[in-house]
Amino acid sequence: MSAAEERGDRQERDDGEGGEEERRERGGVRGLVDRAKGFVAEKIAKIPKPDATLDRVSFKGVSRECITLHSHLDVNNPYSHRIPICELTYTFKSGDKVIASGTMPDPGWIAASGTTNLELPVKVPYDFIVSLIKDVSGDWDIDYVLEVGITIDLPVVGSFTIPLATEGEVKLPTFRDLLF
Numbered sequence: 276m277s278a279a280e281e282r283g284d285r286q287e288r289d290d291g292e293g294g295e296e297e298r299r300e301r302g303g304v305r306g307l308v309d310r311a312k313g314f315v316a317e318k319i320a321k322i323p324k325p326d327a328t329l330d331r332v333s334f335k336g337v338s339r340e341c342i343t344l345h346s347h348l349d350v351n352n353p354y355s356h357r358i359p360i361c362e363l364t365y366t367f368k369s370g371d372k373v374i375a376s377g378t379m380p381d382p383g384w385i386a387a388s389g390t391t392n393l394e395l396p397v398k399v400p401y402d403f404i405v406s407l408i409k410d411v412s413g414d415w416d417i418d419y420v421l422e423v424g425i426t427i428d429l430p431v432v433g434s435f436t437i438p439l440a441t442e443g444e445v446k447l448p449t450f451r452d453l454l455f
Contacts, residue, residue: 322431323354324353324432324435325351325354326350326437327350327351327439329421329439330346331346332345332397332441333345333347335396341400343397343398345397346365346395346397346441348363348393348425349390349391349392350391351389351390352387352389357384359381359383359384360425361381361428361434362378362381362426363382363393363426364424365379365395365423366421366422367397368419368420368421372403374403385427399417416446417444418443419443420440420442421441421442422438422440423439425437425439
C-alpha cells in the first residue's frame with residue numbers, strides 16, 4: 276500500500292469517527308431543544324387563563340328597525356391586574372339561518388381578580404323575524420343558538436379567543452306587553 280493510500284484510509288476513518296461524534300452532539304442538542312420546548316409548553320399550559328360563561332339571552336327592546344336582544348356574559352379573571360378585551364364577536368342563529376352577526380370592538384377591561392359582567396346587544400332586523408314566522412307563530416318565541424368569541428390579550432401568552440355558545444329560546448313580547 277502506498278503512502279497516499281494509507282493517508283486516505285486514515286482520513287476516511289477519522290472522518291467516520293468525527294462524523295459519528297458530530298451526529299451524537301447534534302442529537303444531544305436536538306434532544307435538549309425538544310425537552311426545553313416541552314417544558315415551556317407544559318408551563319404555558321398550566322398558566323391560569325380567564326374563562327367565561329354565557330348566561331342567557333333576553334329581550335331588551337323594540338324599535339322601528341329591529342328587535343334588540345341582550346346576551347349576558349360573565350368573564351372571570353384569575354390575575355391580580357385587569358386585562359383588556361380586544362373584541363367580542365357574535366353570531367346569532369335560528370333554524371340554521373344566521374340572523375345577526377357582528378363585532379363589538381374594544382368593549383373594555385376584565386376587572387382584576389374577579390368577574391366582569393358584559394352585555395352584548397344583538398339587533399335582529401324585522402325581515403328575519405318575518406322569515407322565521409313559522410317558528411314564531413307556534414309559540415311566539417325564537418329558538419336560537421348564540422356563538423360568542425371573547426378575544427383578550429395576555430402579556431405572556433398573547434392574544435387568544437375564549438369561544439362560548441348557548442342555545443335556548445327568547446319569548447317575544449306580545450302586543451299587550453308593549454302597550455302596558
